[in-house]
Amino acid sequence: MLLNSRVLGHGHFLPAKVLENNDFVNFIDTSDEWIYSRTGIKQRHIALENELTSDLAVKASQKALDSANLKSDDIDCIILATTTPDETFPSTATKVQTQLKMRNIPSFDVQAVCSGFIYSLQIADSLIKCQKAKNILVIGAETLSKIVDWKDRRTCVLFGDGAGAIILGKSKGFCGIMSTKLYSDGSWHDSLFSDGGPSINQKVGKIRMNGKDIFKQAVNKLTEATNEALSECNLDVKDINWFIPHQANQRIISSTAKKIGLGEDKTISTVRYHANTSAASIPLALSSSIENGKIKSNDILALCAIGGGLTWGSCILKL
Ligand code: UT7
Secondary structure, eight states, X not given: OOOEEEEEEEEEEOOSOEEEGGGGGGTSSOOHHHHHHHHOOOEEEOOXXXXXXXXXXXXXXXXXXXXXXXXGGGOOEEEEEOSSOSSSSSOHHHHHHHHTTOOSOOEEEEOOGGGHHHHHHHHHHHHHHTTSOSEEEEEEEEXXXXXXXXXXXXXXXXXXXXXXXXXXXXXXXXOSEEEEEEEEOGGGGGGEEESOOTTTTSSOOOEEEOHHHHHHHHHHHHHHHHHHHHHHTTOOGGGOSEEEEOOSOHHXXXXXXXXXXXXXXXXXXXXXXXXXOGGGHHHHHHHHHHHTTSSOTTOEEEEEEEETTTEEEEEEEEO
16 A cells, blocks of 8 residues: 655744844844845744743644644654754653653654754655654754854854644645655765764854855755756646745745746745744744645645755655
8 A cells, every 4th residue: 555644734833032133233243234135034033041942842743733633642753853952862852752741652853954854754754654653743943042153143143943843644645745855965064063062072062154155055956956856756846836945044045946947926935034943944934834824735835955964855745
């Protein structure tokens, strides 16, 4: 029997505290004009000191469960994409498992930085297709504000906190995840990394990035990955109802959409309100755009992301 996976529910959560561009002028040499014109960002949500990645993940997941009309007991696997786990170990996914009072199901984190949600989708889809799970909670959750260097104006204005989640369920007919493509090239390490880690110096580290390097790579790699995912499921760019790229920079989003042959009218952009939330950016954009009625059932979505590693990937998804 050929099985597919499909999205059964979605949810997202943003911390209440908002930091606007103008708030930065109090502690770094920057301006709303610079940030907005270079990135399209106007504001970002910031977690409180005692508000953890797991807290955001749990709130987004509870909404996803409610939207799918499922109970905690119905979930048989949790995959959580994050670059900002609560602790070095255990996984943040296990904290979600216990806080949502789920059964003793497998739960684990995926570390692929901004591509983590796309990586998690491929893993979840594969687990469902090989009948290891029926309903998988797939989460992207981040508190990047805790690892940015607030004195580095080149990076601290770019990132924000939040979480998005979907439930991916078994489907006998309808094909939700139509294709996924994943890639990495570790030789780009020095262009985007954290200058700390358990093995290297026993610290958490802060985000270090050569923005120009990443910008140049992003447009080409996201375009190629999206075209390859389309061709894998025999679809054409004309079949896409909505393009949901990783929300890092409006200029990257617009340039990639243009290169693929998609207009702004088919492109979801939430970077203005959320900034770059790494692994949470795509599920946040997806869930908030379903909630506001933009994205509808049966729409064909093209998702793509690129991040530290480099890692990148794409997914064609019918809602
Ligand atoms: O999700 C992970 C993937 N990451 C990304 O996708 C980020 C990709 N890169 C980018 O989005 C862009 O490269 C940035 C937004 C990070 C930077 O934009 P840019 O147009 O590449 O600017 P730049 O780095 O070339 O900097 C131009 C100038 C520099 O001044 P000088 O050296 O020319 O005098 C920077 O020091 O802008 C300066 N600058 C700032 N000025 C005011 C850098 N950050 C700021 C700032 N406010 N916050």
